[in-house]
Amino acid sequence: MRFGVNYTPRVGWFHSWLDLDLDAVREDFEQIAALDLDHVRIFPLWDLIQPNRGLIRPAGLAAVGDVVDAAAEFGLDVNVDALQGHLSSFDFLPAWLTTWHERNMFTDPDAVAGQEAYVRALGAELAGRSNVLGLTLGNEVNQFAARPHPHPHPIDADQAEAWLVRLLDAARRDAPGIVTHAAYDATWYDERQPFLPRHAAELGDETVVHSWVFNGAAQLHGGLGAGSARHAEYLVQLAAAWHTDAERPVWLQEVGVPVTVVDRADAVTFLEHTVRNASAVPVLSGITWWCSHDVARSMLDFPPVEYDLGLIDEHGRVKPTGRAFAALARELRDAPAPAPATSAVVLEDDGAHRASCAPGGGFFEAWVRAAERDGRGPQVVLRSRAKDTAQLARRGITHLETAGDGAGTGVPVLSGGAAATMLP
Template sequence: MPAAVRFGVNYTPSEGWFHHWLDFDLDSVRADLDAIAALGLDHIRVFPLWPYFQPNRTLIRPRAVEQLVDLADAAAERGLDVSVDGLQGHLSSFDFLPAWTRTWHRRNLFTDPEAVEGQAAYLRTLAAALADRPNFIGMTVGNEVNQFAAAPHPDPDRVTPQEAERWLVRMLAACADGAPDRLHLHASYDVAWYQDDQPFTPGHSARLGDVTAVHSWVFNGTAQRHGRTSVQAEHHAAYLVELSKAWADAPHRPVWLQEVGAPAPLVPAEHAAAFTEATVTHALDCPGLWGITWWCSYDVSRELADFPELEYGLGLFTNDRAPKDIARVLAGAARRTHETPAVRTTALAVPDEPARRSRCAPGGSVFDAYFRLVADGARPTTVLDSRADDKDHLAARGITEVVTPDQVLPTPHGGTRS
């Protein structure tokens, strides 16, 4: 019997945002966690800010690490498990990189030997500090670190796909060295699935680490093109879950919907609960879903400047810890018993070649074909075109029919299979 789907939240503190590490207040953290636990969620994803924890390549601040452990222990007291992201990295439009990687000390994050060893030491240290805590899920290498590797970043650390893979393998090994037998993974934002020249590839996401992470944000063109109540917007998270399976070597590799939220103004506040309900319902219809971790716990305070407007209102709670309607929706989903979803027997063929992955992006032929199938009532998954005739692979996944995008013809009602 498969394990129940996990429900959690990305922990953004109610006071000070992630800058709370500079003035760490365990009583405030406990109050935050009380409200989260009251929803019936079972885990949080935690973000130590890298420059605050490792301000020098050979200095990982012991007190900062102790505070991370204190937070994990406070979560355990409230029945919450903890997953920790290491290299922050990038959060809510801000980059947090230590001075020893920038300007006068500029070095490539992914290929400079000293930078790589410094990062590995940091990840190993955080993992080891939590390794004996029963509520420690494991490490994520960092939050959307792939955004540093290519445009649209204004100052990218250029890297080839082969170099990106070597870096990921090294970072994941460091996490496992620190905490063996925990769930360690890495997380890219969606250009890994959608951008032809992004060096972090779908194969990296679906084959490296213990679980595949997907981050679903409909401000990527989906809601702009199709609207907040469209099939495309409400099923976008489920689409990424199923799209990721095409590249997995293991036929039943679990997928973690590690970030998903309701971004205003594309999803206005008065419609956020309905969007949340639809998104969660459709994601739960994906076999092999490890968990759903909503972004995020608390709104960003209006006293903090220069965030993109959408970032201020993404929380399940306001800054004074009052739950919003979306909190009640997620709490209801977490407390319900969910049936194991049926196998998805129809697969849409997707390009194996990473240089053609833009066909999977909003406006691409794969994206459009997938949602025509959904609109017509199908429950599609995906398979690489190079595996479309691999009977053993298809049988292992329960796939009985493979269709190509050009076979899914547009109709006024969505699409039909020819």
């Protein structure tokens, strides 16, 4: 199990890439390493490194390499995001994609070729550095593809897949480590979203999920209710349902304590419950907490939630959540692999189903009821795969139940390794 943080520079936030101070970066990394964490995820701003489609700044690429090398000084591995893109409510698309040069970033041939060139150049810069965990195409790039983004670049599911395949292939040519892509939870919860669950579960070297309970989970269930404290666990189980390889890892790449919907006094308890619940899922490969350092109050116009998400405050002091996450990392990193949950809730995946998976949806609420009843979150099985007894056996599932009202109408599916009664 990997335990790390999404690195938010304490001084200057991500604007610090404009005038990179490696001594300040080293101070931040020393604090992170002191929490016994093993990796950071970093976010070079795309518009600074590729300000023109034909210009990929060598100095910008070198700065990324310098930050990776600085992390190595403190024993930290690094995952690098490429197309930044979007961070904390701000967009950083380069000027050659906007206003007078507006073009669809996913389908315009010149735009995609420019992105491909950048991803390859970034991968080449990272090549040969032994502490590179891998490269992610970008931070929640799917949010550009549909509403509620105010200026979406609309595409369909086939176009989303073509874009992913091309850029993932480009990254694999040069970048070391694992190659992934990251979506916010509309992929799992919103029918408008052209980036689909199967894209997350089939493309890239690991399936990536981002868990945020301000999406309705905490509003409906309270900050410490099962629908909140198990939301990350739920997303990992939901993602795994789409895997054809039962051993494929799921990376909880973002999760944090939003004190706008979780009482500040409950922040440590929320963190502890979230981490322990998610860590009970065998396919989980790691947790990368959002984030390392609080956004400084001198930085203006951020949504209120963004100022308090760090494990370390803006003055460099470790917060109670930081101490709690460090203790859990030490305890769980080398713990024995957990056994899989033997029960599973069946998701009707024929036709539109994603709203049902969102907080407040029928499937989500049925899963939460089952978790409260059993004290552990069940696995998820797609209806289209519910009769695949070999796959169920590989996943350790012996009991299926429907997601109807009052979940608990269970049907045994395996007994002593042999096929038994199946759901209709």
